[in-house]
Amino acid sequence: MSAQLMKPDRKPFASGDWFKGTDEEYKQEASTYIAYSGPFHVDEEQKTLTHSMFVSLFPNWLGQTQPRVVRIEGDDLYLSTATPIHSQGKIVNSHLHWKRASRV
Numbered sequence: 001m002s003a004q005l006m007k008p009d010r011k012p013f014a015s016g017d018w019f020k021g022t023d024e025e026y027k028q029e030a031s032t033y034i035a036y037s038g039p040f041h042v043d044e045e046q047k048t049l050t051h052s053m054f055v056s057l058f059p060n061w062l063g064q065t066q067p068r069v070v071r072i073e074g075d076d077l078y079l080s081t082a083t084p085i086h087s088q089g090k091i092v093n094s095h096l097h098w099k100r101a102s103r104v
Helices: 023-028
Strands: 002-006 033-037 040-043 048-052 065-073 076-081 085-087 090-092 095-099
Antiparallel strands (some): 002 033, 076 095, 085 090
């Protein structure tokens, strides 16, 4: 599995070069994107999904396996952290809502 999540409307770096961004650009724009990938496992009885982080933009996640709580309602998939996490100096429960694309 591979997850690439970003805030909409991120601003481009003025230099046009990833390696020549300003401190402010790195803080504001690079902090609005997260990426990780690795194998996953589904436990249908427990309604959980685990993501193993073999690659991650956030180095602290490397080697971790993180549980998710899964809920499916019709064409909607809800994923959330199983326990609170630290994010931007707060303890939060993160969640995603996915909607199945229209079939053509």
